[in-house]
Amino acid sequence: MLHKLYIALVVVPLGVILVVFAVANRHPVTVSLDPLGGDSPALTATMPLFLLVLLLLGVGVLIGGVATWWNQGKWRRAARDLATETHALRVERDALKAERQAREFPALAPPR
Numbered sequence: 001m002l003h004k005l006y007i008a009l010v011v012v013p014l015g016v017i018l019v020v021f022a023v024a025n026r027h028p029v030t031v032s033l034d035p036l037g038g039d040s041p042a043l044t045a046t047m048p049l050f051l052l053v054l055l056l057l058g059v060g061v062l063i064g065g066v067a068t069w070w071n072q073g074k075w076r077r078a079a080r081d082l083a084t085e086t087h088a089l090r091v092e093r094d095a096l097k098a099e100r101q102a103r104e105f106p107a108l109a110p111p112r
Contacts, residue, residue: 018054025049 029049034041 021053022048022050025053 026048028046029052030044030046031052032041033043033045037043
């Protein structure tokens, strides 16, 4: 139910805004990546403005996601180390429990 509410309140309005933005900004723009090109730059691309904005937004999200993933590496490593240590301690605990139980309740010897 919460998922449907999220879609209705967030995704649908964002989709409508995106479509309105795309329709309102269909005119082509020329993007130049050659700062020294002067009158005839070498690296140019002509595309609709909405496509340029969405492309740059996507690249920004991708770069931000990679930067976040990279910076959280130390926490993921610490979690892996703690999980390994926890597993080893649980195995040791189970072995000690079995040893203690064997000492407290020795197996009955068969009758002679």
